[in-house]
Amino acid sequence: GNSVTQMEGPVTLSEEAFLTINCTYTATGYPSLFWYVQYPGEGLQLLLKATKADDKGSNKGFEATYRKETTSFHLEKGSVQVSDSAVYFCALSSNTGKLIFGQGTTLQVKP
Amino acid sequence: DVKVTQSSRYLVKRTGEKVFLECVQDMDHENMFWYRQDPGLGLRLIYFSYDVKMKEKGDIPEGYSVSREKKERFSLILESASTNQTSMYLCASRDSGADTQYFGPGTRLTVL
Numbered sequence: 001g002n003s004v005t006q007m008e009g010p011v012t013l014s015e016e017a018f019l020t021i022n023c024t025y026t027a028t029g030y031p032s033l034f035w036y037v038q039y040p041g042e043g044l045q046l047l048l049k050a051t052k053a054d055d056k057g058s059n060k061g062f063e064a065t066y067r068k069e070t071t072s073f074h075l076e077k078g079s080v081q082v083s084d085s086a087v088y089f090c091a092l093s094s095n096t097g098k099l100i101f102g103q104g105t106t107l108q109v110k111p
Numbered sequence: 112d113v114k115v116t117q118s119s120r121y122l123v124k125r126t127g128e129k130v131f132l133e134c135v136q137d138m139d140h141e142n143m144f145w146y147r148q149d150p151g152l153g154l155r156l157i158y159f160s161y162d163v164k165m166k167e168k169g170d171i172p173e174g175y176s177v178s179r180e181k182k183e184r185f186s187l188i189l190e191s192a193s194t195n196q197t198s199m200y201l202c203a204s205r206d207s208g209a210d211t212q213y214f215g216p217g218t219r220l221t222v223l
Contacts (some may be wrong), residue, residue: 044215099144099154102153
């Protein structure tokens with residue numbers, strides 16, 4: 001079946017550090033891939049997405065590339081800020097239209 | 112902008128009570144979803160609806176029911192709340208044919 005695995009958190013970084021949050025998936029077919037972000041006390045917001053192999057999604061300095069050969073969609077940012085502290089969820093869209101989520105990775109950025 | 116609203120941000124109920132969680136979206140989306148979010152488990156799908164009066168079970172429907180009488184509104188019902196239903200509940204909507212879901216702010220439910 002479809003599944004998403006994210007690296008375990010929490011991830012703690014200093015401001016301006018480089019961020020990578022790993023995400024790998026198992027799926028039949030060619031799902032769309034997403035990163036959602038949840039800021040403290042809020043719901044989920046779409047951060048970026050990619051719909052086919054080798055696509056790169058980007059937003060707010062974050063990037064992720066759809067890698068079919070490694071079944072991965074790792075999230076990266078070159079220089080994190082305190083305001084990036086949040087929970088990040090990797091997800092895929094199944095062929096029935098449902099989203100399958102990873103368990104979430106908490107990022108804490110210290111000044 | 113798509114707006115998904117949920118009736119309460121925080122809710123405290125007693126064991127055995129009937130609980131209604133309401134969700135409203137303003138973008139005429141056909142599809143609506145209810146998830147619960149628990150630490151270490153991510154989001155798990157409870158129920159979803161492809162259209163008015165239509166509903167399908169998700170991965171964890173036990174102890175829950177739903178109602179969709181109008182296109183913009185999707186209600187989650189806990190017939191007899193139990194302490195293991197203490198959680199964050201998130202509603203989402205999506206246009207049919209699209210792949211992006213839009214989420215509400217969540218309702219943190221505590222069952223005592």
